Amino acid sequence: MTSPTLRIDDLRLSFRTWRGLTEVLHGVSLHIRKGERVALVGESGSGKSVTARIVLGLLQELKSSRIDGVVEFEGRDLEKLSAAERHKLRGTKMSMIFQDPTTALNPVYTIGMQFREVLGRRVKGISQRQARDVATAALADVSIRDADRILASYPFQLSGGMNQRVMIAMALANEPSLLIADEPGTALDVTVQAQTLQLMRALVERHQTAVLFISHNLGVVREFADRVYVIYKGRIVEHGTAVGLFADPRHPYTRALMEAVPHITGGGIPEIDEESAAFSAPMAVHEGCAEPGASA
Amino acid sequence: MIVLIGVSMLIFAIARVIPGDPARIALGPNATAEQVADLREKLHLNAPVVVQYGIFLRDLFHGDLGQSLYTNRAVTTDIAQFLPATLELVFVSGFMMIVLGLPLGVLSARYRGRWIDTAIRLVSLLGVSAPSFVWAVIFMLLFAFYLPIFPIAGQISDTIKLPAVTGFVMIDALIAGNLAAFFDALRHIILPAFSLALAGIGQAARLTRSSMVETYEKPFIEMARSYGFMESRIASHFALRPSLIPSLTVIGLDFAALLANAFLVEQVFAWPGLSRYGVQVILRKDLNAIVGTVLVISAMFLIVNIVVDLLIAFINPRIRLSQRPA
Ligand SMILES: Nc1ncnc2c1ncn2[C@@H]1O[C@H](COP(=O)(O)OP(=O)(O)OP(=O)(O)O)[C@@H](O)[C@H]1O
Numbered sequence: 001m002t003s004p005t006l007r008i009d010d011l012r013l014s015f016r017t018w019r020g021l022t023e024v025l026h027g028v029s030l031h032i033r034k035g036e037r038v039a040l041v042g043e044s045g046s047g048k049s050v051t052a053r054i055v056l057g058l059l060q061e062l063k064s065s066r067i068d069g070v071v072e073f074e075g076r077d078l079e080k081l082s083a084a085e086r087h088k089l090r091g092t093k094m095s096m097i098f099q100d101p102t103t104a105l106n107p108v109y110t111i112g113m114q115f116r117e118v119l120g121r122r123v124k125g126i127s128q129r130q131a132r133d134v135a136t137a138a139l140a141d142v143s144i145r146d147a148d149r150i151l152a153s154y155p156f157q158l159s160g161g162m163n164q165r166v167m168i169a170m171a172l173a174n175e176p177s178l179l180i181a182d183e184p185g186t187a188l189d190v191t192v193q194a195q196t197l198q199l200m201r202a203l204v205e206r207h208q209t210a211v212l213f214i215s216h217n218l219g220v221v222r223e224f225a226d227r228v229y230v231i232y233k234g235r236i237v238e239h240g241t242a243v244g245l246f247a248d249p250r251h252p253y254t255r256a257l258m259e260a261v262p263h264i265t266g267g268g269i270p271e272i273d274e275e276s277a278a279f280s281a282p283m284a285v286h287e288g289c290a291e292p293g294a295s296a
Numbered sequence: 297m298i299v300l301i302g303v304s305m306l307i308f309a310i311a312r313v314i315p316g317d318p319a320r321i322a323l324g325p326n327a328t329a330e331q332v333a334d335l336r337e338k339l340h341l342n343a344p345v346v347v348q349y350g351i352f353l354r355d356l357f358h359g360d361l362g363q364s365l366y367t368n369r370a371v372t373t374d375i376a377q378f379l380p381a382t383l384e385l386v387f388v389s390g391f392m393m394i395v396l397g398l399p400l401g402v403l404s405a406r407y408r409g410r411w412i413d414t415a416i417r418l419v420s421l422l423g424v425s426a427p428s429f430v431w432a433v434i435f436m437l438l439f440a441f442y443l444p445i446f447p448i449a450g451q452i453s454d455t456i457k458l459p460a461v462t463g464f465v466m467i468d469a470l471i472a473g474n475l476a477a478f479f480d481a482l483r484h485i486i487l488p489a490f491s492l493a494l495a496g497i498g499q500a501a502r503l504t505r506s507s508m509v510e511t512y513e514k515p516f517i518e519m520a521r522s523y524g525f526m527e528s529r530i531a532s533h534f535a536l537r538p539s540l541i542p543s544l545t546v547i548g549l550d551f552a553a554l555l556a557n558a559f560l561v562e563q564v565f566a567w568p569g570l571s572r573y574g575v576q577v578i579l580r581k582d583l584n585a586i587v588g589t590v591l592v593i594s595a596m597f598l599i600v601n602i603v604v605d606l607l608i609a610f611i612n613p614r615i616r617l618s619q620r621p622a
């Protein structure tokens with residue numbers, strides 16, 4: 001049995017503030033195997049993003065943070081790696097997708113330039129030509145055919161959905177073994193979000209990429225994840241397969257979360273009522289109906 | 297262009313309402329009334345102001361700013377003689393402002409909250425808190441008088457003779473292949489240029505810092521971090537350029553302000569630039585020279601502004617692309 005792509009054991013995190021030490025994570029454990037899609041679900045402030053940032057090694061660099069516990073990536077304890085080695089993993093072996101694609105891309109560089117930077121993380125000094133070829137292939141994977149135009153564009157010239165695809169393509173271009181998606185596309189239209197998630201899903205399946213999928217939208221999680229961890233105030237309160245957990249939520253918080261779906265997703269979207277009334281109705285049905293033939 | 301015409305009208309009118317008869321001042325107290333009347337006629341001073349302005353415009357169109365009553369030469373000749381020294385000072389100063397101010401701001405933002413940030417902020421605050429001529433006097437006392445590291449005044453040592461090709465002493469020295477003269481000129485320009493630049497350096501550093509700090513909060517910086525780029529690269533590549541967009545406009549204004557402040561600094565360091573000429577001609581109510589000097593300075597302001605606009609468009613694709621027809 002090979003070691004899982006990511007294993008987190010009893011992770012604790014505190015921040016030093018002027019009021020003293022505040023613990024934010026109280027012993028979080030989870031694991032993701034190769035090619036597995038694992039969701040981390042919880043309400044705002046429950047500690048999802050900080051977990052992701054610790055995996056990437058970003059919080060370790062913050063002076064005010066105190067981290068205990070084990071984070072193992074492909075069997076290697078991240079704490080035991082040198083800073084340079086940890087740095088090297090980022091952008092090559094693991095990458096991240098952000099909530100709002102339009103603000104996560106740099107506004108003053110073209111998509112092509114940003115692609116080249118990212119590809120340069122794996123192949124030092126990659127030539128412009130090589131970078132363009134790889135980028136074109138990566139964009140084709142997210143169903144972007146006119147790569148030349150996209151590569152020459154700035155993020156503000158593209159739609160949110162297009163930027164989201166670009167970000168997915170970028171995140172997967174270096175073929176990482178772990179992809180962290182922190183509420184991907186929450187800032188987008190629901191239908192566009194569903195569409196891009198489908199693209200992402202097909203890609204990670206093909207590349208056998210492990211995914212840590214962070215969300216508070218249970219409908220999306222149900223569609224996307226194999227396994228689910230429910231996090232509440234810095235503790236994992238329930239863990240199970242997506243199918244099992246949705247069929248039989250055991251922890252009261254999970255049940256509350258499921259009932260609260262309309263509030264969490266912000267409301268105003270018509271399909272949610274149906275969903276909370278009978279939460280077996282999968283979101284994809286609504287999205288598929290709302291948007292016939294739009295998927296590329 | 298419209299701005300320049302406006303400025304010329306304004307200064308033309310103002311110059312003509314300052315009390316005192318230019319012809320009388322120019323000719324001195326011993327001139328006869330007849331001589332004064334002759335000169336007034338020659339200068340069209342008896343014609344209505346509108347007609348005078350028309351004549352001025354006609355001459356201006358032919359590259360003629362008239363005669364100076366102070367030097368008895370064409371105003372354009374005078375300006376061509378004194379302007380290069382001022383420009384040299386302003387350019388060196390602006391160069392200092394950018395190559396010192398921007399990096400200090402970047403450093404300050406990158407090491408936010410650390411001692412280096414505190415030190416830079418303190419120095420910047422000091423820089424903007426006193427006008428440049430005060431710094432000029434202080435630096436002159438400290439580094440030219442008590443500690444004679446730098447020459448106390450002037451643009452170049454009197455012993456050095458250079459053929460004037462461009463009028464820019466440092467460039468002329470290089471053209472003549474006279475390195476000793478070049479370094480002599482460099483030593484002369486450091487104190488005045490630095491005192492002139494200090495406020496701008498402080499301002500540029502402060503602006504760059506605050507706009508960088510803001511940029512550091514943006515998601516695309518976190519994205520760059522998540523891709524494992526080095527902090528130094530994030531500062532110089534990912535964060536700097538977006539941050540420059542807001543700060544560059546103000547830096548451009550500061551650059552233009554150098555021209556105005558140069559007048560006082562030139563006085564302190566006996567710099568043979570346009571300011572001494574400007575002060576002299578105002579005192580003598582030398583109409584043509586006043587209008588000419590002001591016009592040239594306004595033109596420089598405009599040029600700086602245009603350059604800054606071009607730079608901003610270059611840095612900010614949003615502007616660059618919106619200006620081009622789709
Ligand atoms: N740099 C920091 N300093 C102090 N406290 C922090 C810091 N970063 C996060 N926290 C705290 O840690 C807790 C968890 O934050 P986190 O961003 O992980 O929440 P989240 O689950 O991602 O929520 P959301 O759904 O809103 O993104 C929050 O209470 C937050 O206030």
Ligand SMILES: [Mg+2]
Nearest residue numbers: 048049050182
């Ligand atoms: Mg979050």
